[in-house]
Amino acid sequence: MQASAFSDPHAKFPSTLRELAQEYLGRIRQTLRDADLPARIELMGWSVGGTAAVEVAALAEDAGIAVERTVLLDAYPAEQWQGVPAPDEQESFRALLRMGGLPEAAPGEVLDLPGTLRRLRQAGSAMGHLPEDKLGVCLESMRASAALMRGAQQLDFSGAVTMFSVPHEDQPYLDAHGWENHAGSLRVVRVDGTHPDMVNPAYIPQIVAEAFGSGPAE
Numbered sequence: 529m530q531a532s533a534f535s536d537p538h539a540k541f542p543s544t545l546r547e548l549a550q551e552y553l554g555r556i557r558q559t560l561r562d563a564d565l566p567a568r569i570e571l572m573g574w575s576v577g578g579t580a581a582v583e584v585a586a587l588a589e590d591a592g593i594a595v596e597r598t599v600l601l602d603a604y605p606a607e608q609w610q611g612v613p614a615p616d617e618q619e620s621f622r623a624l625l626r627m628g629g630l631p632e633a634a635p636g637e638v639l640d641l642p643g644t645l646r647r648l649r650q651a652g653s654a655m656g657h658l659p660e661d662k663l664g665v666c667l668e669s670m671r672a673s674a675a676l677m678r679g680a681q682q683l684d685f686s687g688a689v690t691m692f693s694v695p696h697e698d699q700p701y702l703d704a705h706g707w708e709n710h711a712g713s714l715r716v717v718r719v720d721g722t723h724p725d726m727v728n729p730a731y732i733p734q735i736v737a738e739a740f741g742s743g744p745a746e
Contacts (some may be wrong), residue, residue, distance in 0.1 A: 547676075551588055553587050553588055560593075572739070582603075585687060598690070602726045604707075605706040607680075608702055614675060614678060621667070622668060627635060630651050641667065645658075678689065686712040688712060689714050691715065692726060
């Protein structure tokens, strides 16, 4: 699923993690009803989407929906972001470049939306195929996500969680084992890569094998 603002220019971003999860669960329940499917789901999420997946799992559990699998791609509990400054506009542009798989911009370089889009296109990034207005939605979504993560209280989920984690030497406050406080059981799989690599096609076979097979964990 994606933010409603990508398809509805008048949609507002959720202001809390709970509100985001409730919106997602509402869409899931509607899909199950429309397709006449049984009340059981599997969830996977990257980054903030993974943090939201655990919140959705907890709400779904309370609603009597069976959560059969919850897989997180380098996503961390909301409380680990408490006290971390939210990104400013320049850091948001730099984050878009990182998400697109590009090298870091030079220190002190001033970025803007057209220039960021141009770099993404020149590098052949999938994000470079987005129209400028949709890339702007990405930017707004990133800022909204940063805000809601810093004010959230994570719900607990009694089921099993599989967490794919990459090294974060520059962010020592991020700890995959923090999910032990919010999940019935936790399996951590260490991946030699970066945060954007978790949605890189080259890494998908490893993730699928580990998440849906019986590969070795930490």
